[in-house]
Amino acid sequence: ERLARAWAAAAAGRPCTFEVHAYLPRLDDAALRALDAPQFTVCVGVQTANPRALDRVSRFFDAERTRERAAAFRRLAPRARLNLQLIYGLPGDDPAGFRASLDYALSLEPDAVMTFPALALPGSELGREPAAFGLRCQDEPPYRVLETEGFSPADLAEADFLAFHLFTLQRHPAAARALRWLGRVVGHARAYESFARSLAGTPFDLRPLHERARRDLLGFVTHSGEPWGEVPAARREPALLTLLARFARAELA
Numbered sequence: 001e002r003l004a005r006a007w008a009a010a011a012a013g014r015p016c017t018f019e020v021h022a023y024l025p026r027l028d029d030a031a032l033r034a035l036d037a038p039q040f041t042v043c044v045g046v047q048t049a050n051p052r053a054l055d056r057v058s059r060f061f062d063a064e065r066t067r068e069r070a071a072a073f074r075r076l077a078p079r080a081r082l083n084l085q086l087i088y089g090l091p092g093d094d095p096a097g098f099r100a101s102l103d104y105a106l107s108l109e110p111d112a113v114m115t116f117p118a119l120a121l122p123g124s125e126l127g128r129e130p131a132a133f134g135l136r137c138q139d140e141p142p143y144r145v146l147e148t149e150g151f152s153p154a155d156l157a158e159a160d161f162l163a164f165h166l167f168t169l170q171r172h173p174a175a176a177r178a179l180r181w182l183g184r185v186v187g188h189a190r191a192y193e194s195f196a197r198s199l200a201g202t203p204f205d206l207r208p209l210h211e212r213a214r215r216d217l218l219g220f221v222t223h224s225g226e227p228w229g230e231v232p233a234a235r236r237e238p239a240l241l242t243l244l245a246r247f248a249r250a251e252l253a
Contacts, residue, residue: 119143
C-alpha cells in the first residue's frame with residue numbers, strides 16, 4: 001500500500017505507468033484503494049484454473065477468493081487496469097481445461113486476458129525433468145513445450161490460434177464488449193474462437209497475420225500493428241460490428 005502511494009505521487013502529471021505483478025487475494029482493500037490511478041496495471045498470473053494442472057506444477061490457487069478480489073478491484077480501483085495471464089500446455093492440462101480456465105478468467109471481467117505457451121526453460125522444474133512431466137520440448141530457445149500427455153501438437157496450434165485472436169480482438173473495445181456479452185451466454189472461449197473462425201474469407205480474416213506472427217515466440221500476442229489496416233478506418237468498426245451481430249444471431253438461434 002505504501003509503495004503504491006509513493007509510486008502514484010511520483011508519477012503524478014508524468015507520462016509513466018507501473019506494472020504491478022501480484023497474487024490478487026493478497027491485495028486487501030487498502031492496497032486496492034492505493035492502486036486506484038490510471039498509471040497502474042495489475043498483472044495476475046492465474047496460469048491455470050484446472051485443479052489437475054495446478055497439482056502437477058505444485059501451484060496453489062484459490063478461485064473463489066480471486067473472484068471476490070477481482071470484484072473488489074473493480075469497485076475500489078476503477079481507474080487502474082487489471083490484466084490476467086494464463087499458460088496453455090502445462091502438465092496435467094488439456095484443451096478442455098485450458099478453455100475452462102479462459103472462461104473463468106474472462107468471467108472476472110478484467111481489462112485483458114493474456115495467454116502464453118508453456119516453456120520448459122533450462123533450470124526450471126519443467127526444463128530439468130521434462131520426461132517426468134510427460135513433455136516433449138524444444139532443445140533450443142525458446143524451449144517451447146511441443147506436446148504433452150493432454151495436448152497434441154495440433155491442440156497446441158489450436159491454442160495458439162485462440163491466443164492470437166483473443167489478444168487482437170481485445171484491442172478493439174467494441175468487439176471485446178460484444179464478445180464478452182455473448183460469452184456470458186455461450187461461454188467466453190467458444191465466443192472468441194468461433195467468431196475468429198467465422199472471419200475466414202472476410203476482410204477481417206486474421207489467419208495470414210497469425211501464421212506470420214506465430215513464427216516468433218510471442219509474436220502472436222505482441223503484434224502491435226493495426227491488423228485490418230487495409231479496411232478504411234471509417235468503415236472498420238461498423239463492418240466488424242455488422243459481422244459480430246450476424247455471428248451472435250447465429251450462435252443464439
